[in-house]
Amino acid sequence: MRILITGASGFLGRRAAAHFRALGWQVIAPAHAEMDITDASEVRRRMLQYKPQAVLHCAAVSDTGACRSDPQGTALINVQGAENVAFACRMLGIKAVLCSSDQVYAGSILPAPHREDELLMPSHAYAQQKLQAERLWLGHCPDGVCLRLSWMYDAVPQPAEHGSFMTMLLTALRDESLPLCLPVYDRRGITDVNAVVSALPAALSLEGGVYNFGAPGGEDTFHTLQKVFGALGLADALARLRPDEQAFAAAPRDIRMDCTRASACGIVFEDTQQGLCRALRAVL
Numbered sequence: 001m002r003i004l005i006t007g008a009s010g011f012l013g014r015r016a017a018a019h020f021r022a023l024g025w026q027v028i029a030p031a032h033a034e035m036d037i038t039d040a041s042e043v044r045r046r047m048l049q050y051k052p053q054a055v056l057h058c059a060a061v062s063d064t065g066a067c068r069s070d071p072q073g074t075a076l077i078n079v080q081g082a083e084n085v086a087f088a089c090r091m092l093g094i095k096a097v098l099c100s101s102d103q104v105y106a107g108s109i110l111p112a113p114h115r116e117d118e119l120l121m122p123s124h125a126y127a128q129q130k131l132q133a134e135r136l137w138l139g140h141c142p143d144g145v146c147l148r149l150s151w152m153y154d155a156v157p158q159p160a161e162h163g164s165f166m167t168m169l170l171t172a173l174r175d176e177s178l179p180l181c182l183p184v185y186d187r188r189g190i191t192d193v194n195a196v197v198s199a200l201p202a203a204l205s206l207e208g209g210v211y212n213f214g215a216p217g218g219e220d221t222f223h224t225l226q227k228v229f230g231a232l233g234l235a236d237a238l239a240r241l242r243p244d245e246q247a248f249a250a251a252p253r254d255i256r257m258d259c260t261r262a263s264a265c266g267i268v269f270e271d272t273q274q275g276l277c278r279a280l281r282a283v284l
């Protein structure tokens with residue numbers, strides 16, 4: 001099989017590319033400069049040249065602050081870019097998988113865990129862009145798949161990689177002079193990126209639609225880590241851990257996902273606490 005992965009120099013894309021290669025797939029991973037997704041004709045030209053049999057679209061601006069400060073510039077990438085890729089996938093008649101986000105549930109007035117089919121009213125630019133991208137994606141490719149990913153981490157970060165939750169955590173665990181302060185008003189799943197990557201080949205066989213695709217979250221970040229440190233016997237870390245009662249206090253966030261749809265298709269993620277325990281045990 002030949003798969004084209006956009007954003008393959010990024011956090012998820014580079015691991016996805018390595019995984020598909022290890023499975024024996026031919027992976028086409030055009031760099032940003034080689035296939036700028038905001039350039040519709042370049043996307044079409046490259047896709048016709050490479051003739052992939054499937055596409056995994058990871059390219060995006062995933063920095064929510066950047067989307068807030070430049071909603072138009074980032075929409076060009078997150079929305080128009082996704083549409084350009086979806087259009088090319090339709091042209092080739094191939095399976096198209098879009099990486100979306102659990103952030104589409106930010107601002108929801110419905111209780112968590114959130115379901116794919118619920119009414120959404122995303123509260124910030126990144127979330128709005130991701131939802132718009134999903135709609136365009138499925139509009140062009142009804143057989144396409146949109147994966148709502150949670151916050152991801154890798155216990156073994158790559159050199160020069162942007163920070164993930166685990167990078168922040170390990171840095172704070174190893175340097176006692178740093179604060180170990182985590183929010184109590186933020187509830188979401190946090191998933192080992194390697195678990196997501198391992199599930200991607202199966203995602204290519206899902207029927208068209210939207211799937212919550214990550215670890216079910218339990219408690220808020222502070223209480224989750226309190227339990228993780230307790231389970232691992234990290235008494236010093238437990239003593240240093242403090243609740244951050246400022247972050248998200250004005251608008252408490254609960255974007256935990258109901259992953260029943262994916263699990264009914266055999267794609268099951270361990271919960272946030274179990275995953276963090278396992279990942280930390282391996283590196284500490």
Ligand SMILES: NC(=O)c1ccc[n+]([C@@H]2O[C@H](COP(=O)([O-])OP(=O)(O)OC[C@H]3O[C@@H](n4cnc5c(N)ncnc54)[C@H](OP(=O)(O)O)[C@@H]3O)[C@@H](O)[C@H]2O)c1
Binds near residue numbers: 033036061077151
């Ligand atoms: N990381 C998370 O925890 C997380 C959570 C939920 C959802 N997601 C979603 O998962 C996907 C992957 O996220 P990530 O963390 O891997 O992102 P990332 O590390 O920021 O990587 C983004 C990738 O997109 C490429 N890119 C940006 N603009 C482009 C353009 N105009 N044309 C072509 N390529 C472009 C970047 O290439 P250059 O660096 O060369 O510009 C980079 O390879 C995104 O859709 C994100 O929204 C991520």
